[in-house]
Amino acid sequence: MNEPINKIAVLTSGGDAPGMNAAIRAVVRACTYYRVDCIGVYRGYQGLIEGDFKELSARHVSNIINKGGTILKSARSQDFRTEEGREKAYKNLKKAGVGALVIIGGDGTFTGGLKFIQEYNFPIIGIPGTIDNDIYGTDRTIGYDTALNTVVEVIDKIRDTASSHNRLFFIEVMGRDAGFIALNTGIGAGAEEILIPEKDLGLDRLVDSLKTSKEKGKTSSIVVVSEGDKIGKNVFELGDHIKEIFPDYDIRVSVLGHMQRGGAPSCSDRVLASRLGVAAVEHLLDRSSGVMVGVTNNQVTTVGLNKAIKMNNDIDKELLKVAEITSV
Amino acid sequence: MNEPINKIAVLTSGGDAPGMNAAIRAVVRACTYYRVDCIGVYRGYQGLIEGDFKELSARHVSNIINKGGTILKSARSQDFRTEEGREKAYKNLKKAGVGALVIIGGDGTFTGGLKFIQEYNFPIIGIPGTIDNDIYGTDRTIGYDTALNTVVEVIDKIRDTASSHNRLFFIEVMGRDAGFIALNTGIGAGAEEILIPEKDLGLDRLVDSLKTSKEKGKTSSIVVVSEGDKIGKNVFELGDHIKEIFPDYDIRVSVLGHMQRGGAPSCSDRVLASRLGVAAVEHLLDRSSGVMVGVTNNQVTTVGLNKAIKMNNDIDKELLKVAEITSV
Amino acid sequence: MNEPINKIAVLTSGGDAPGMNAAIRAVVRACTYYRVDCIGVYRGYQGLIEGDFKELSARHVSNIINKGGTILKSARSQDFRTEEGREKAYKNLKKAGVGALVIIGGDGTFTGGLKFIQEYNFPIIGIPGTIDNDIYGTDRTIGYDTALNTVVEVIDKIRDTASSHNRLFFIEVMGRDAGFIALNTGIGAGAEEILIPEKDLGLDRLVDSLKTSKEKGKTSSIVVVSEGDKIGKNVFELGDHIKEIFPDYDIRVSVLGHMQRGGAPSCSDRVLASRLGVAAVEHLLDRSSGVMVGVTNNQVTTVGLNKAIKMNNDIDKELLKVAEITSV
Amino acid sequence: MNEPINKIAVLTSGGDAPGMNAAIRAVVRACTYYRVDCIGVYRGYQGLIEGDFKELSARHVSNIINKGGTILKSARSQDFRTEEGREKAYKNLKKAGVGALVIIGGDGTFTGGLKFIQEYNFPIIGIPGTIDNDIYGTDRTIGYDTALNTVVEVIDKIRDTASSHNRLFFIEVMGRDAGFIALNTGIGAGAEEILIPEKDLGLDRLVDSLKTSKEKGKTSSIVVVSEGDKIGKNVFELGDHIKEIFPDYDIRVSVLGHMQRGGAPSCSDRVLASRLGVAAVEHLLDRSSGVMVGVTNNQVTTVGLNKAIKMNNDIDKELLKVAEITSV
Structure with a gap:
């Protein structure tokens, strides 16, 4: 050597x-x-x-x-x-x-x-x-920093349509084992709730939080979900579950996927x-x-x-x- | 009056x-x-x-x-x-x-x-x-014009990762009854194949096209799929189907969803x-x-x-x- | 042949x-x-x-x-x-x-x-x-279409700072002989006034327009100026001239230049x-x-x-x- | 209290x-x-x-x-x-x-x-x-971080046209007393030379550097200049000066200005x-x-x-x- x-x-x-x-x-x-x-x-x-x-x-x-x-x-x-x-x-x-x-x-x-x-x-x-x-x-x-920007830019766009329609969006971002992307983009995009693997919020508290949000007069909500989060089997199941509890909510699910890896x-x-x-x-x-x-x-x-x-x-x-x- | x-x-x-x-x-x-x-x-x-x-x-x-x-x-x-x-x-x-x-x-x-x-x-x-x-x-x-730009910008990002990994991507874009978004963004993003409701390519021709693509030495491929396209029940099923035919392909599916409605x-x-x-x-x-x-x-x-x-x-x-x- | x-x-x-x-x-x-x-x-x-x-x-x-x-x-x-x-x-x-x-x-x-x-x-x-x-x-x-988008995106940014400070901005865009870029981006960016070679507004009417703008309570203004416009020798001179007429205005001049030719x-x-x-x-x-x-x-x-x-x-x-x- | x-x-x-x-x-x-x-x-x-x-x-x-x-x-x-x-x-x-x-x-x-x-x-x-x-x-x-991104995105666009035309660009960025923006965006945009107030390169070394660049076969060059830099009275004068020394260079000057303060x-x-x-x-x-x-x-x-x-x-x-x- x-x-x-x-x-x-x-x-x-x-x-x-x-x-x-x-x-x-x-x-x-x-x-x-x-x-x-x-x-x-x-x-x-x-x-x-x-x-x-x-x-x-x-x-x-x-x-x-x-x-x-x-x-x-x-x-x-x-x-x-x-x-x-x-x-x-x-x-x-x-x-x-x-x-x-x-x-x-x-x-x-x-x-x-x-x-x-x-x-x-x-x-x-x-x-x-x-x-x-x-x-x-x-x-x-x-x-990492680029991915954060990509994600908040996309959530900004979804927010446009969410607030035009009074909708509840569940948005899945990358991070199988780590919630860094979800936590930072959740704060950066002004999400109403953030679900990450490191901190199991639990379904009950999520439901409480969404109820409180509604009572406060928030007419649209964004929930950022890390891939690795453990509530529900996946984000679609989570969406279905919440729909059962809040049948009058207009719920949408979006999985951001591989675009998070690309870009300048x-x-x-x-x-x-x-x-x-x-x-x-x-x-x-x-x-x-x-x-x-x-x-x-x-x-x-x-x-x-x-x-x-x-x-x-x-x-x-x-x-x-x-x-x-x-x-x- | x-x-x-x-x-x-x-x-x-x-x-x-x-x-x-x-x-x-x-x-x-x-x-x-x-x-x-x-x-x-x-x-x-x-x-x-x-x-x-x-x-x-x-x-x-x-x-x-x-x-x-x-x-x-x-x-x-x-x-x-x-x-x-x-x-x-x-x-x-x-x-x-x-x-x-x-x-x-x-x-x-x-x-x-x-x-x-x-x-x-x-x-x-x-x-x-x-x-x-x-x-x-x-x-x-x-x-419409904004949505086209949003879609090609996202596909540009997916292309970065697709070509870094030699992958085949199926990307679903909006358009339940009309293939305008898929056709224009497919051309604009340089997609290898475009699936729209107005023109039923059929599974066989899609498979042929992907084979030809591979023979030509293309190492990554993007297929843009309109929501309303009729091959497969949906884009995930289509991806699974292609995976069966080409088991050695690294296939990914991405549904762009509501971000297409937002943005400046x-x-x-x-x-x-x-x-x-x-x-x-x-x-x-x-x-x-x-x-x-x-x-x-x-x-x-x-x-x-x-x-x-x-x-x-x-x-x-x-x-x-x-x-x-x-x-x- | x-x-x-x-x-x-x-x-x-x-x-x-x-x-x-x-x-x-x-x-x-x-x-x-x-x-x-x-x-x-x-x-x-x-x-x-x-x-x-x-x-x-x-x-x-x-x-x-x-x-x-x-x-x-x-x-x-x-x-x-x-x-x-x-x-x-x-x-x-x-x-x-x-x-x-x-x-x-x-x-x-x-x-x-x-x-x-x-x-x-x-x-x-x-x-x-x-x-x-x-x-x-x-x-x-x-x-052309890309240049229009580049210009409005930049003016959107300048608008952020213009309206935070109650400023008057003169923004020069490309177009030596033709005002297409100025006219379309002026409309698209919501400019208060647009100066193009094809239509000589004249300094007097520009001054009138700026006065009216102020009276209406507009606290910031964007004027988009085509390279080829004939009021003033160039956009900097135009800015100086307006400053003499409205000494209490906070005036800024920006020449967008070659960035207009680039980009995806x-x-x-x-x-x-x-x-x-x-x-x-x-x-x-x-x-x-x-x-x-x-x-x-x-x-x-x-x-x-x-x-x-x-x-x-x-x-x-x-x-x-x-x-x-x-x-x- | x-x-x-x-x-x-x-x-x-x-x-x-x-x-x-x-x-x-x-x-x-x-x-x-x-x-x-x-x-x-x-x-x-x-x-x-x-x-x-x-x-x-x-x-x-x-x-x-x-x-x-x-x-x-x-x-x-x-x-x-x-x-x-x-x-x-x-x-x-x-x-x-x-x-x-x-x-x-x-x-x-x-x-x-x-x-x-x-x-x-x-x-x-x-x-x-x-x-x-x-x-x-x-x-x-x-x-600060947003301004860095705004600047590199603009320089990326200028680079498109610079390298299509074999040109030398002087690009002035904000920073009257501090060269942080110039230094970081200069690295981030791949500039050939960076001029900041904290480190007086001197005209001679800049000229040497541009000569070396040309000898290495670089066909286009970007020089990022901090507002506060001391070579020349301003970036336009600097451009004129370099033009005298290299009369066959195709030189352009761009002052990015207030757009650097705006944007999401x-x-x-x-x-x-x-x-x-x-x-x-x-x-x-x-x-x-x-x-x-x-x-x-x-x-x-x-x-x-x-x-x-x-x-x-x-x-x-x-x-x-x-x-x-x-x-x-």
């Missing part, structure tokens, strides 16, 4: 997130700046196994900072879960003269990276790219991605490995990949209170 | 559409301009029956031209389908000194208006406000609404009634409300051809 | 406009559909002279329908104004086996094309691509560009030349390039009236 | 910023929640002097969280700089039974508030609302404003005064108004480095 690093590879894996391209661009340009070569690996770990590589120069990543998705594409790889697959990946990297790897993604991406480090002692730095903001060791993940990244996500892309290369060149770069208290920091995976970010109690107060 | 018209009422009814507020504003300001009073009726025909009126001056409609929804709110009214309901409405209008009525909405709105004219010979002009563009006698309805209106919708709002008042003051104002070949025109309801706009065969050619 | 056309070239020239890429895509895919080859010419007529060509397949134009600008780039060419330059261009086209040419642009583009047809009898079809909407023979030019095209522009791109290829294959394809009364039509250049679209008097009425 | 606080007033002052309405809404609703009355003061300190007050209930602030500007309007007040003016303000507050005041704005706002506390010992809490992010004691000011606030600004609005009320009810509430390291914190005014936020050196590296 003491040979100099002359070439760094970068890949994106797992669900895509706006800002991944900005991170790729920063990795490539940091390589140019520090005079090491850079190659892009297509389709995540699967491309590592198949040797799907392309040399990337500073010009290759012009005009991508504002594009959603990932130019390197992303994919799940069953093969990388096998020893055989990882061996192929290692051989491909060696053959291409790659001395270190930047992996951009979330939990699954880092788990794969850790395994690879353990087996091959290959230098790897992780960058948190996921809209869910569920990675420990960084205040924000790349794509916000300025904040572009800057975050640029910082972390540069930092990842600098840490690799400083012989660091096995860590994720993140931003904590506005400073670039690192955390062990094992911690990033295992620990959880807690929902901020202050935000729950703000949500309660501002929806009176 | 030969008394002078000193006061005009305006209401919005049926599904709301972006630009309705711009139309309300134009009606109010045309009243000011021509020195007649104007009152707004809340919640459509139901507000007419309940006497839910408010005097509107030019200042009341400041800063609403760019707002989605309708400040007068909209509602369905069962009561207006009864003779008793309509009688109450008539008495309320008389009591308030209202001499004529502008109704903004779609099919159902105009049907109600026609009935009222027949029974009470009350002067009424219709303005086509619906995102579906399914009204005869106007090239475009208010809200496009410039084109604001201008259209302003023209039609002014024209409606001018026609009423010219003693016209029973017609809808629309735009045909860039000129403001009128058509009988009965025709507007009963006749259909045909899907343009040229557009179907353009869709076929540009998706090769 | 009776040899079969086996290869069609396409170029963009003059000021770029959103939707040019959608038109390029449609030209390329129509070529694929009708089984003729297609090549792209970079940097307009200059690239024709320098032989800056690239073969374009249907895949080359994937994912560009939603991109602003032009992937073929645009440039002014002094050389194409010389006989020598045009001869080089002709020889390059012949050498490359190109049998016909699609030119996307405005006045200047078509003037160059006409000259080339006259000298070399080379088949050329024009597509109107310019945000100014100042081309005769089409109801709308590609990019609206759905309407994408569909228009797709229709015209397909139509241009079909007309060339039908041995047509020397015409521009456009959309008139919702139908694709053609007009001689000489007419497209020389004749003017008139400002619609009805729109001027609507502007007057809705700003009371 | 030991009487209970039964009524809280809120005002906005200075330049408006997106999210001010969200802050007002949070103040009003926190008052409702904690069962104290709330009144809004129009036009900042001037309204305080003129007694321009309105009682605000939770319903009054429905549907404003997504609106730019400030429903309470803002204004500069010369009168509040006089002892007489402040005395009138104090008497109005006393007469109305107001026990404490929330002031939303920037430097000037807080300076006025401090003076008022010193003279009348009146409880006041400040909330940082300004797009410039130039307030000490908070990581972000309300409106980002989700992040809405959440920040909601948190600070709630916190301001809670601190007043806890008998705190003379401080500004802010967010530091993701926690709500307070800082003395005197410190907030006098101290500066430093430009982060790491960001300067990231800008340099990612523009290679």
